[in-house]
Amino acid sequence: MDLYSEYYVSKKCERFVNKIWHLDNSIGDTTIKNKLVLPNGCFNLAIVSGISIEVHTSKKKYVMDNGFYFCSQMTNTVLVNIQPRTKVTIVQFHAWTISMFPSYDLSNFTDSIIQVNRKDLPFKDIIKPTLHNNTSALLDCMNSYFEELFFLNPNKNLIEKICEIIQLHNEEINVSEIGETLNFSQRLLQIKFKSATGLTIKKYIKILKLRKSIDQMVNYNPKGLNLTNIALYNKYFDQSHFIKDFKDVTKISPKMFNPDLYFLSKKR
Known part of the structure; x- marks a missing residue:
């Protein structure tokens, strides 16, 4: 059984949900220690089954036993320890998804995790935390809810438009240019x-850009790519700028980066 696995939602649901992934130590007899997760500009709903998972963010340590947990945007690498007979199922939401629920103000909510009640979640028939969770049932639940949300909201809101513009420009755009495109002031x-994501636009762009660079280091012939090439390809000012951003998030230099220590997205 793979410790890390990924599952994908329907095309319409994908507007709001990036993917579903598992961290599965349900048949293990020992704790999986010191695994790392990189920030990626997404929110996560974690469904914990079994004993517990321990998560260290830049702010504090969280011990998460059976239940549902909402994970904010992360700005630094997160350390994870997974107890034996424990499984974590994670629904990964795009940065704009929570803005579909405007009653939430996340301005000061980053690098944090809160437990949530199942009854307070908007999804019908979401699976209960058990070691034998049915991924197909969770996919059906997410697809059903978010496909309906897709049809109820054919027009993109402001946060989704901002993220779309950033993606279209490959993270090479500033707040002033986004404001001109959308005819909004930079301040607004x-x-x-920030109210919708907890991040500034600049910080969000920085996270996406760095994550893209790291994925490139891992997936695209890493032996043939030096740091200068990666920095130039991803439009950093120079290698030093890339190394600085890398250290800010991971607390290590790129040359010390070991992919085997991380839970990294599979290459689609």
């Missing part, structure tokens, strides 16, 4: 975006 854009 920043307030709206």
Whole structure:
């Protein structure tokens, strides 16, 4: 059984949900220690089954036993320890998804995790935390809910438009240019975006850009790519700028990066 596995939702649901992934130590007899997760500009709903998972963010340590947990945007590498007979199922939401629920103000909610009650979640028939969770049932639940949300919201809201513009420009755009495109003031854009995500637009762009660079290091012939090439390809000012951003998030230099220590996205 693979410790890390990924599952994908329907095309319409994918507008809101990036993917579903598992961290599965349900048949293990020992704790899986010191695994790392990189920030990626997404929110996560974690469904913990079994004993517990221990998560260290830049702010504090969280011990998560059976239940549902909402994980904020992370700005630094997260350390994870998974107890034996424990399974974590994670629904990964795009940065704009939570803005579909405007009653939530996440301005000061980063690098944090809160437990949530199952009854307070908007999804019908979401699976209960058990070691034998049915992934197909969870996929059906997510597809059903978010496909309906897709049809109820044919027009993109401001946060989704901001993220779309950033993606279309391959993270090579600033707040002023986004404001001109959307005909909004920079100040209003920043307030709206931070309230919906907890991040500034600049920080969000920085996270996406660095994550893309790291994925490139891992997936695209890493032996043939030096740091200068990676920095230039991803439009960093120079190698030093890339190394600085890398250290800010991971607390290590790129040359010390060991992919085997991380839970990294599979290459689609």
